Amino acid sequence: MIFYLLACLSDKETETAEVTLESALIEAIEQDIANIGATAFAMAVLKDGEVSWSDGFGTDTKDGSPVTADTLFRVASLTKPMTAVLTLQQVEAGCLELETPVDEYIADFVMAQQPELASTLTVDHALSMTGGFTDYQLQSGEDGDGQIEPFLLSYLNNGYFLSNPGRMYNYSNPNFVVAGRLVELCTEESFRRVMEQSLWGPLQMNRTTFQTEEVVADGAYAIGVTEYWPDRLGEDVSVDAETYAASHLWPAMGTWSSVNDLAKLALFLLEGDEEILSTSLFNAMTTDQVDTEEGYENKGYGYGLFVKTGISMGGEQYPVKMISHTGSIYGYSSHMYLIPELNIGVVAVINRDKAVPQNSIPLALNLSELLKRMSPTLPSQTIYLRLLESITMRLISVRCFLLNQKRVSPLKSQHWTMPI
Numbered sequence: 426m427i428f429y430l431l432a433c434l435s436d437k438e439t440e441t442a443e444v445t446l447e448s449a450l451i452e453a454i455e456q457d458i459a460n461i462g463a464t465a466f467a468m469a470v471l472k473d474g475e476v477s478w479s480d481g482f483g484t485d486t487k488d489g490s491p492v493t494a495d496t497l498f499r500v501a502s503l504t505k506p507m508t509a510v511l512t513l514q515q516v517e518a519g520c521l522e523l524e525t526p527v528d529e530y531i532a533d534f535v536m537a538q539q540p541e542l543a544s545t546l547t548v549d550h551a552l553s554m555t556g557g558f559t560d561y562q563l564q565s566g567e568d569g570d571g572q573i574e575p576f577l578l579s580y581l582n583n584g585y586f587l588s589n590p591g592r593m594y595n596y597s598n599p600n601f602v603v604a605g606r607l608v609e610l611c612t613e614e615s616f617r618r619v620m621e622q623s624l625w626g627p628l629q630m631n632r633t634t635f636q637t638e639e640v641v642a643d644g645a646y647a648i649g650v651t652e653y654w655p656d657r658l659g660e661d662v663s664v665d666a667e668t669y670a671a672s673h674l675w676p677a678m679g680t681w682s683s684v685n686d687l688a689k690l691a692l693f694l695l696e697g698d699e700e701i702l703s704t705s706l707f708n709a710m711t712t713d714q715v716d717t718e719e720g721y722e723n724k725g726y727g728y729g730l731f732v733k734t735g736i737s738m739g740g741e742q743y744p745v746k747m748i749s750h751t752g753s754i755y756g757y758s759s760h761m762y763l764i765p766e767l768n769i770g771v772v773a774v775i776n777r778d779k780a781v782p783q784n785s786i787p788l789a790l791n792l793s794e795l796l797k798r799m800s801p802t803l804p805s806q807t808i809y810l811r812l813l814e815s816i817t818m819r820l821i822s823v824r825c826f827l828l829n830q831k832r833v834s835p836l837k838s839q840h841w842t843m844p845i
Contacts, residue, residue: 557587558599633683757776
């Protein structure tokens, strides 16, 4: 079952409350599915160091099986915190230093149009989204290992900096492609192999992969639906595992996974694990390194994660930190929201791009209980409504960002711009 409302409830009252909350969550998910127009949806709820509930909804899978918490979805930019962990592991190992320029590790790292700026880009800039890169996600259709290095060469020849590295936050996928290439150079292994051995393996994320052939062979994956396919805007277009590939962008957006596997990543991000990453680097990853300057108070970006520090309500500041990331790619969306102080979180995946489940995510976090723990002296209804507004505004900001993405086309050769 999902939640415990109050410690003083009798066993029977607790069981009744749990059933009520679970029923309400399922109802909220069904409402989100209807609003979004999704045909495959899965969610996992985390509480006190474990998955308290997970399930899938719908039947739109390649092999026709019902959607479960183990069904595979493209998770897009939920790949970024994974790549951040791998890169920080190489900092811990002594191969990389956060403040060292990238061109000391990657030979011929020179932006053809702005050669003087490339030498100022550091590892820290790449991981904190302050590299200044213009976004660029050309889908070559090529698949498999060995695509990251040639993509970077092409990008350096054709791309450009929007600002000096370190000058400001600017969300751009090439930052994490650079990070992925650094991992390859440090380990002398393909990025995929390092991810499998150094993160997915230790976390036992056994239903997580980059490889198209593994997804196709499995068959239990969600068919995506997009209205943003080039030359067919506004139409519902189905996309499967073989419709497109982005292995040159694996470090930024290439993962297939299930909510049960993503929950294992989320539990690591809630609690840390010295066997995977040192406490000092884990703390740096989950602490804001830069203000995103998007108009939202106390919102920053760490290393591969958004960080919202403090929630303002009723003239009071509550020192609760929320770490999160979202993703969207043709046919798929993903969401992860975690509150480490209370050891709770939620992960959701959907077979629609630019999809925001505004009803179920706040309910899954069980905000009424959250607020009772935070401040028993303030009226719980008032606090609940204001924190609900805070979470909802974050979801709306994601939605607005995604809708604006399709209007951005920084390079003529680019034929999509929306994955985050």
